[in-house]
Amino acid sequence: MGIKQIKLDVNEVTIGMFISGLDRPWTQTPFPLQGFYVRDLDEIRELKAHCRHVYIDVIKGNAPLKTNLKTLTSAPAGAALRKDLRITPSSKLPDVAPIKVRENVYPVPTVPIQKEIEKAKGLHREVFGALGNVLQHIEKDHNSVPLNETKRVASEMVDSVLRSPDAFTWLSRVREKDEYTYSHAVRSAIWGILFGRHIGLSKMDLDVLAMGILLKDIGKTRLPKHLIEKADRTRTEQDAYEKFVDYGVEILRKMPDIKPRVTSVVKTHCERINGAGFPEGLRGDRIPLLGKIAGIVTFYDEVTNPRGQKHPLSPSKAVARLYELRDVEFQPDLVVEFIRAIGLYPTGTLVELNTGEVAVVVEQNFKRRLKPRVMIVTDAYKRLLSEPMFLDMAEDDLEKQSRVDSGKAHPNEVERIEIVQDLEPGAHQVDVAAVRDQYLMGRSGNKILSFLKNRSRIASLFGG
Numbered sequence: 001m002g003i004k005q006i007k008l009d010v011n012e013v014t015i016g017m018f019i020s021g022l023d024r025p026w027t028q029t030p031f032p033l034q035g036f037y038v039r040d041l042d043e044i045r046e047l048k049a050h051c052r053h054v055y056i057d058v059i060k061g062n063a064p065l066k067t068n069l070k071t072l073t074s075a076p077a078g079a080a081l082r083k084d085l086r087i088t089p090s091s092k093l094p095d096v097a098p099i100k101v102r103e104n105v106y107p108v109p110t111v112p113i114q115k116e117i118e119k120a121k122g123l124h125r126e127v128f129g130a131l132g133n134v135l136q137h138i139e140k141d142h143n144s145v146p147l148n149e150t151k152r153v154a155s156e157m158v159d160s161v162l163r164s165p166d167a168f169t170w171l172s173r174v175r176e177k178d179e180y181t182y183s184h185a186v187r188s189a190i191w192g193i194l195f196g197r198h199i200g201l202s203k204m205d206l207d208v209l210a211m212g213i214l215l216k217d218i219g220k221t222r223l224p225k226h227l228i229e230k231a232d233r234t235r236t237e238q239d240a241y242e243k244f245v246d247y248g249v250e251i252l253r254k255m256p257d258i259k260p261r262v263t264s265v266v267k268t269h270c271e272r273i274n275g276a277g278f279p280e281g282l283r284g285d286r287i288p289l290l291g292k293i294a295g296i297v298t299f300y301d302e303v304t305n306p307r308g309q310k311h312p313l314s315p316s317k318a319v320a321r322l323y324e325l326r327d328v329e330f331q332p333d334l335v336v337e338f339i340r341a342i343g344l345y346p347t348g349t350l351v352e353l354n355t356g357e358v359a360v361v362v363e364q365n366f367k368r369r370l371k372p373r374v375m376i377v378t379d380a381y382k383r384l385l386s387e388p389m390f391l392d393m394a395e396d397d398l399e400k401q402s403r404v405d406s407g408k409a410h411p412n413e414v415e416r417i418e419i420v421q422d423l424e425p426g427a428h429q430v431d432v433a434a435v436r437d438q439y440l441m442g443r444s445g446n447k448i449l450s451f452l453k454n455r456s457r458i459a460s461l462f463g464g
Contacts, residue, residue, distance in 0.1 A: 195293055273292070
């Protein structure tokens with residue numbers, strides 16, 4: 001569809017404008033989204049530091065006081081539409097109510113990840129066990145399905161993510177050899193809780209969301225295995241496959257202990273705002289908020305962990321595909337907030353630095369998403385290090401800025417460490433699970449301080 005956007009000198013940017021384009025690649029700036037609203041003066045200062053001019057969308061955001069509009073035609077946001085869409089991309093989308101993000105409902109995590117990870121690992125096993133027990137009972141068509149244990153672990157999983165989001169994120173990002181076939185539901189539930197935490201959902205809503213996502217695929221127990229695993233289904237096969245949602249709803253409605261809102265998540269997680277989803281082809285706000293969230297996190301996990309494929313999409317490519325579907329299949333502001341919630345480089349992502357080194361993101365910096373904590377695992381020539389080394393990119397940046405501000409160093413003499421790109425899982429023979437274990441179980445404060453003090457020496461060795 002057409003958009004109305006204009007080129008604007010960065011000095012004319014004001015709060016309330018929607019930035020739709022930059023004069024340089026997005027990856028070279030601190031802005032991880034391809035489009036954002038200017039919310040405060042800090043963002044304006046950040047824009048001025050990186051750009052000379054920007055492009056603003058005057059339909060979505062504020063326009064300059066005096067300007068001539070220039071209409072530019074762009075490709076539809078839904079260029080990556082599914083082949084089985086039931087309506088045409090040109091169909092007018094229904095209006096949807098913007099979400100209300102409740103900021104600072106949950107404090108910045110204060111529980112150290114090393115402390116929470118032990119609880120999370122044990123709970124992770126309990127979640128798998130409880131969900132597996134439910135599926136086994138359903139497959140055997142037992143009338144009595146043990147749901148109390150699943151309710152308990154779902155609620156405790158919410159508590160764990162609220163205390164320390166990175167702990168459970170680690171467990172969702174790393175694919176273990178003994179992974180169960182239903183691990184997709186567990187990972188999706190973790191993404192859902194992280195997302196819900198970010199937008200300030202209540203604990204009660206988070207419990208419902210977690211339970212609904214964990215149980216969203218139980219209807220697949222009534223489908224033949226070959227139909228579930230087949231990649232290219234015929235239209236007839238796809239219709240048969242899509243019945244798993246109705247089967248799941250039918251199963252849950254026979255369980256007296258299941259809340260109707262949990263069943264609603266299961267029923268609507270495959271619906272899309274343009275009516276292209278199933279089973280009912282609901283549009284817009286006829287899909288409840290928790291169902292919309294479940295749909296987004298399900299899509300994200302499916303493209304980062306595709307069934308039967310060895311090479312899943314990297315997080316940034318998955319985000320790009322999700323972003324293409326904003327305002328087409330998914331509510332646009334929900335997509336934006338989901339990306340804000342998980343970051344462009346979620347915990348467990350393999351990344352390449354501007355020094356040439358490869359690192360693993362081991363912990364988020366919730367104030368500076370593009371400056372996470374990482375473990376460097378190769379040198380500038382992509383040779384594996386005998387011992388991974390820790391770097392807090394935000395602290396490193398602040399220390400260098402302090403040297404410049406105090407006059408101890410010229411800006412040209414200071415090398416800022418940046419993430420250039422994320423890499424496909426398994427690149428350069430990096431064992432992410434081993435890096436995780438070493439970081440979570442073996443690191444010490446003294447080692448970190450020692451590394452930071454010797455960063456300049458290390459950079460020179462690596463050619464940085």
